[in-house]
Amino acid sequence: MNDMVFSPLTIKTRTVPNRFTAQAMEGNDGEGGRPSERTLDRYRNLARGGWGLVISEALSVSETSLARVNGMILNKKNLDGFKALVEVFRNENPTGLLFFQLTHSGERSGDFSERVNLSGGECRRLSSEEIDGIKNSFVEAALLAEEAGADGIDFKLCHGYLGAEMLRPSNTRNDRWGGSFENRCRFLREGVGAIKQGRRSEAFILGSRLSMYEGIRGGCGTGGPDEIIEDLSEMLDLVRLMDELGMDYVNVSAGIPALTGAITRPTEASKYLAYHHLRYTKTVKDLISRENRGLRVIGSAYSSYKAEAPAMMGEMLGKGYTDLCGFGRQIFADPLTPKKYRNGEAVSWCVLCSGCSRLMAAQLNDGCVVYNDYYTSVMKNSARKA
Ligand SMILES: Cc1cc2nc3c(=O)[nH]c(=O)nc-3n(C[C@H](O)[C@H](O)[C@H](O)COP(=O)(O)O)c2cc1C
Ligand code: SF4
Structure with a gap:
């Protein structure tokens, strides 16, 4: 067994006890926007599994920005439910860290809630004031996450949801939220600035998950509104910005599940696409090391390697290509994976x-x-x- 995978890692003042990271995975089983008994059971199991870091599934910052009918909403009304979730987690695993992922589903909010579309098309375009309001909802949700007892947040910027819609070169809005790179990053910059001012403790961890390349014309990871070819320059500038904003980690992903899903979560037939995730993570990690920046790096799509995943973790950690290794589908296939692997017990590996x-x-x-x-x-x- 490779010792690296069970070695601790510091993120700012906190310690992640090992490198197994449970990535955000929506279970679509909330009740009235709060965690249900089934939700609590899922997080109890993850806590028992001994993951060093667990990132909650996407939690909507408002009632009108859900992507799933049974999705959860992190607002004042539901705060007790999220406190219960943290308690369930800590009772089983007092040393692992738990972050809440915050999102607005943007164009993907569906028919049961408000649709927003920054890039034109059939959906209603949000006004400048509405975007300002959504940014404030992210700030409120982040402060509620801290109040609920989470160790940090993921200010979600990936997978085609609102955070990614804002960043894309194809966001050509002519107000303060679109056009220039500076404007497209305003949502993150102002949001994180306000969270830093409002948080109770500096130990509360801030990070974002990015889709380095979305695989659509004018998407994140391209060089302009009409470009399809991968060009990571802007995404790397975004990583620099995150560091300058005093954020603590970057979670590297890719694709838009609803449009270019094979990029985000490779299947058996396309599992070699997972190598792109390794490349993106290494590219980000190289930049951070070269420029002596402090962000920690999380990689994605490790379920794609099935039983070879721990060996791949060992290789990527050993070569210094990542700090943490993120599993999505594997946390559903076997929530007890790290514990079983450590004890030499049989793991049920995701079959993609x-x-x-x-x-x-x-x-x-x-x-x-x-x-x-x-x-x-x-x-x-x-x-x-x-
Ligand atoms: C059912 C399902 C739900 C997901 N929910 C989320 C989510 O809430 N937030 C997120 O950032 N990614 C989500 N993802 C993406 C995963 O976190 C992960 O990036 C993807 O499955 C690839 O990693 P893997 O190969 O380890 O599964 C979801 C994926 C699946 C299959
Ligand atoms: S085995 Fe299939 S259903 Fe189970 S987690 Fe993996 S992809 Fe999902």
């Missing part, structure tokens, strides 16, 4: 079948249809109805 993604797309409770009987039956019932 996309069953959980299909459940999520169908707006059902989603989880592993291969290893968890509940989700197998959700899948069977939905097939019967279809």
Whole structure:
């Protein structure tokens, strides 16, 4: 076993006990915007699994910005529910860190809530004042995350949701939120500035998840509104900005699950696409080392390596290409993965079948249809109805 994967890592004043990171994975099983018993069970299991860092699934910053019918909303009304989630987690794992991922689903908010579209098209365009209001909701949600007891937040900028819509070169709005790189980063810059002013403790950790390349024309990771070819220059400037804003980590991802999903979560047939994630992570880590910056780096898509994942972790950590290794689907396939691996017990490795993604797309409770009987039956019932 490679010692690196179980070695601790400091993020600012805090210590992550090992390098296994549970990435954000929506289970679509909240109740009235709060964690349900099923949600709490999922986080209890993750805590038992001994992940060094757990990042919550995307939590909406407002009632009108959900992507899933049973998604959760981090607002004052639901604060007790999130305090309960933190308590459940800490009772099982007092040393692991827990971050809350904050999002506005933007164009993907769906028919059951407000649709927003920064790049034109059929959806209503948000006014400048509305974007200002959404930014304030991110700040409020971040401060509530701290009040609930989370160790930090992920100010979500990836996977095609609002944070990514703001950043894209194709955001050509002619107000203070679009056009120049400076304007497109304003949402993050002002949001993080206000969170830093409002937080109770400087130990509260701030970071963002990025899609380094979205795979769409004018998307993040291209060089202009009409460019499709990958050009990481702006995304690397964004990493520099995050560091200058005093953020603590960058979580490197790619793609837009709803449009270019194979980039975000490679399947069995396309698992070599996971190597792009390794390259993006290494590129970011190289920049941070070269320029002597303080951000910690989290990599993505480690489920794609199945049983070889711990070896891949060891290699990437050993070569200094990342600080933490993030698993998405594997946390559904076997929430106890780190603990079992450490103890030499058999791990149920994700087989990259996309069953959980299909459940999520169908707006059902989603989880592993291969290893968890509940989700197998959700899948069977939905097939019967279809
Ligand atoms: C069902 C499902 C739900 C997801 N939910 C989120 C989410 O809430 N936030 C996020 O940033 N990524 C989300 N992702 C993406 C994963 O975190 C991860 O980046 C992706 O699955 C690739 O990593 P893997 O190969 O380890 O699964 C989700 C992916 C799936 C399949
Ligand atoms: S349903 Fe398939 S893709 Fe999803 S976690 Fe289970 S094995 Fe992996």
